Amino acid sequence: MEDRTVALKPDSFTQKRHFIIALGKMLHRYGATTYRLENHLKSVSKLLDVPASFVLTPTSLTFVLYNIEDQQEYNFIVRVDPGGIDLASLSHTNQLVEELSSGQRTLNEAIQRLQEIEKMPPPYPAFLTFLGFGASSGAFAMLLGTSWNDIFWSTLLGFVVFLLVLWSERSKGIANALEPLSSIVTALLASAITLIDPTVNAPLVILSSIIPFIPGLSLTTGLSELAERHLISGTAKIMDAIMVLFKLYFGAILGLTIGNLMWGAVEMVEVDHVPAWTAWLAVLILSSSLVITFKTRPRHAFWGILCGFIAFGSSAWADLYLGASLSAFVGAFAIGIYSSMFARIGKEPAAVVLLHGLVVLVPGSKVYIGLNTMITGSEIIRADHIGSQTFLIFMSLVAGLIFANVALRPKDAL
Structure with a gap:
């Protein structure tokens, strides 16, 4: 495959098609959300002067690319597994697109770099991941x-x-x-x-x-x-x-x-x-363990941990005035603004730091607790109206992210 790629005519449609498809498959695997990934691929195809449209789902990717030279459409459909989260590879891939758009890399070099990113080892050894799993469990219990x-x-x-x-x-x-x-x-x-x-x-x-x-x-x-x-x-x-x-x-x-x-x-x-006061210690431990489990690049670790504190601190402050459910809106809005500023200044995907804060806010555990209360009638922790509260928290999170995106959009599509 590498020899065939090198033999291609520079910046040919075949090369561009190969790059766009490989980029889409990799970003999907690294955990990019569908709407951000589609916008990013549209930006890349526009950069390469290839009219294109995309239909992406968690289990399939459809690319429709138009060749201006022979005026033909080329379709590519692939079955994929739902992607995980690999923020280091997501960051490296986004950096590669920046280098391509600024002329620091040729298209042929970009394709080779994609292959190198795909083969990169995890940024942290297995022992640290082992510690991260235990730390995140203990930190959640402390929280x-x-x-x-x-x-x-x-x-x-x-x-x-x-x-x-x-x-x-x-x-x-x-x-x-x-x-x-x-x-x-x-x-x-x-x-x-x-x-x-x-x-x-x-x-x-x-x-x-x-x-x-x-x-x-x-x-x-x-x-x-x-x-x-x-x-x-x-x-x-x-x-x-x-x-x-x-x-x-x-x-x-x-x-x-x-x-x-x-x-x-x-x-x-x-x-x-x-x-x-141990809740603040729990946020530190949880955010630090997320750096490892999300495979965040070491240079982004501090900013990811800081996002966790912003999420917890802003929602805890808002809880004093708005209540637990609506405080999630303030927390989501705060980390949405923070991640957009990070993306603009650092020229990185907003998700590199956003996910760390979002995990601190998301009430997935409350859904589990509510399910247990509904089926067995017993309570894991004491909480009133946990079902309706969880639904409102989810709505508050989504609304907070939407309003943050309107107030300050990240410069990069990812």
């Missing part, structure tokens, strides 16, 4: 204001979940059942832990352990895409997120039921919760 015991056990079970993720990378069967399997394993272990530590809130520990899989971010981006009138992609992402949530919850219920049958249920003993 909920639970006990130190719950935080400790959540961290340990977060490490177990990472081992299952490693196993899934080597087994397709495990990969297909990763979410429910993780819930079952953590539920069994949490149930066993109550035998030696009856102060543990088992459902909360399970939720904290599987928090990397809770699809709050997917639900938010799906609603954002619906708001942008990308109906197919938005609906697909929301339905996928709901199915992931169902699989996680079913696994947790099954694991707890098996655990209770094997060694019986233990009545929980109430203990003191962590002080309120």
